[in-house]
Amino acid sequence: MPEAQIPVGTHPALAATARAAARAYGEARGRYTRLELREEVALGADGTPTMRVDRIVEDAILEACVEVGVNLLSEEAGFVDNGSAATLCIDPVDGSANAALGVPLSCYAGALVLDSEPVEALTVWFDTGRAWGARVGEAAAFRTTGRTSLDGASVCLLRPKRGTEEAWMRVANRADRIRVLCTTCLETAFVAEGAVDAFADPGSDTHRLMDLIAALVTVPAAGGVLLDLRGRPLEFDLDLTRRWSGIAAATPELGDELISTILG
Amino acid sequence: MPEAQIPVGTHPALAATARAAARAYGEARGRYTRLELREEVALGADGTPTMRVDRIVEDAILEACVEVGVNLLSEEAGFVDNGSAATLCIDPVDGSANAALGVPLSCYAGALVLDSEPVEALTVWFDTGRAWGARVGEAAAFRTTGRTSLDGASVCLLRPKRGTEEAWMRVANRADRIRVLCTTCLETAFVAEGAVDAFADPGSDTHRLMDLIAALVTVPAAGGVLLDLRGRPLEFDLDLTRRWSGIAAATPELGDELISTILG
Known part of the structure; x- marks a missing residue:
């Protein structure tokens, strides 16, 4: 897997969990077959089935959250209280079906939440290492197309x-x-x-x-x-x-x- | 761009044109904006508009075909007779709209045709370097899923x-x-x-x-x-x-x- 190109200045909790996720994802892709990666190993806290690849990456994120001392809200584990005012709300592997099938469209996506307010976000595309960071109230380094109509969109x-x-x-x-x-x-x-x-x-x-x-x-x-x-x-x-x-x-x-x- | 992982034993004409295409594609992505890449610069031999990215990659393929001495049949140029019994039939940039928009799903795809019979094919995914080679009458190194029904597909x-x-x-x-x-x-x-x-x-x-x-x-x-x-x-x-x-x-x-x- 290419290294995650995390923007300078990204909050350490987002950066640490994204790196842990990317690493775990790469190792899982190397160790397991596609069939093993998409095997449903549990039912998540959100009521949807958890694939093996989701579980592996979330475990790595959980560990990183304990290390940096933030809480975690995640689809598989639910809310994990590590005694902090800060909570990371994370989708460990978005596009898990893609990931498990070998279609290279899957990513880590997380937001840092303080007192119920999301303040910063990070998305890291596992398959290319590209990353998008953003903060509430600050213009990002990238812009939308600016298109205003569905015709031609x-x-x-x-x-x-x-x-x-x-x-x-x-x-x-x-x-x-x-x-x-x-x-x-x-x-x-x-x-x-x-x-x-x-x-x-x-x-x-x-x-x-x-x-x-x-x-x-x-x-x-x-x-x-x-x-x-x-x-x-x-x-x-x-x-x-x-x-x-x-x-x-x-x-x-x-x-x-x-x-x-x-x-x- | 990652280097094209062309399988050992690939026919030199396919390998040379795929490498030329991947190189030209990478350079075009570096030199032009997305808007410039998808600008329609001509009408192809097949009656569909040619984007700048198509034109650039096809030009590189044309040059490679002259060097290795094979004919070319391509959507933009039509049939180019280089006096050979062998013809490459090539889509220089499949997924050009993806390429021009920055969605990393685009590839070179070509077949070597002898006396009107396709005998070998090569597909190279520009954005990852992955490649699939195959020959008529030989089992490829990869297999389909083997699924027989649309249910669950x-x-x-x-x-x-x-x-x-x-x-x-x-x-x-x-x-x-x-x-x-x-x-x-x-x-x-x-x-x-x-x-x-x-x-x-x-x-x-x-x-x-x-x-x-x-x-x-x-x-x-x-x-x-x-x-x-x-x-x-x-x-x-x-x-x-x-x-x-x-x-x-x-x-x-x-x-x-x-x-x-x-x-x-």
Whole structure:
């Protein structure tokens, strides 16, 4: 695996957990077969199955959190109190199905939360080492495309699920180009850095807090917006049963147009 | 760019053009902005617009073909006769839109054709250096997943186009996981190496010869099949107006099930 290119000045807790995650991910890819990596070894705190690759990377993150003395909120382990005012909210392996299949689209995504407020985020693409760091209230080093309309847009979509097929196809028919990469955290990072114009879950309410919290910091810092399709507030919460339909867009105008297109 | 990991024993004409393509692609990514890379600079021999990134990489391939003394059939240049019995049929940059946008899913894909018969193929993923080589009549070093049914399958699809929406959604609803990566040559290589179970154009007749000819050699050499949705023969032809709807599948059974699902 290429080394994670973590930006200078990244909070040590984010940097340490991202490095631990990248290392564990690389070792797991070397040690286990694809079939072993995607074997479901447990049921996570969020109610979804935990693949072996998720478990291995989360264990490495947990260890790093103890070392640097921060709490952890993670999809598999739930809330782990290490007696700190700071909590890392982390998706250890976003795109685990990609990772387990050998499709090189998977990443670490985490946010540092102080007193229930996300203040800094870091996303690290395991397969390339590229990283995106951002802080609330500071302009990021990268910018969205600035596109304001769905006509001509490149849009990433969550795969269609039962009940969202029509909304999915309405977006696909309006946009210029559609991709389904199966990694929300990386797809929202692509929106932030201007590789694509937008990303959307067209109403399946699939997203958990850790799927969106890094984007909640990163996309606005790059000039874009992160919204919920139905206007529910995106906020830090220890209740891992909450779900959202996240929309990341290069501009508020594009975000609004995506939402109205999805809602029909 | 990582160096292309071209297998030992690859035909020198394929190896030389792939190396030239990878080098030119890396240089173009360094020299031009994303906007410049995707600027349409000409209309190709196949009737589709040529982006600057396509042009740059094809120029490098053309030069390599003259040096090694083989003919070239390419989407932008058409047929270039260098007085040889051997012709390389090449897609210089498959996934050019990805390449131009910074989505790291783009590749070189070529086949060596002797007397109208494809005999060897090479696919090189620019962004990672990974390469897949195969020869007609020889088992490749990689295998498909061997999956025989669409239930539980991971399927890559061409993005839905007007008129194929229903067929597209029938496949999406049957398969376990859908991806749209916008790079046919890489997606068929993923089928060959068992990262996904199948790839399909659900009837839009988008594929040209150079989108499929590497897969025509590579997928069967790995135990899978490459078919046209409507049973049209996939064959070498200098007529670049011909189109197909390519289906790559881990097994003949899965290919047949995909076709019957698409045709409804």
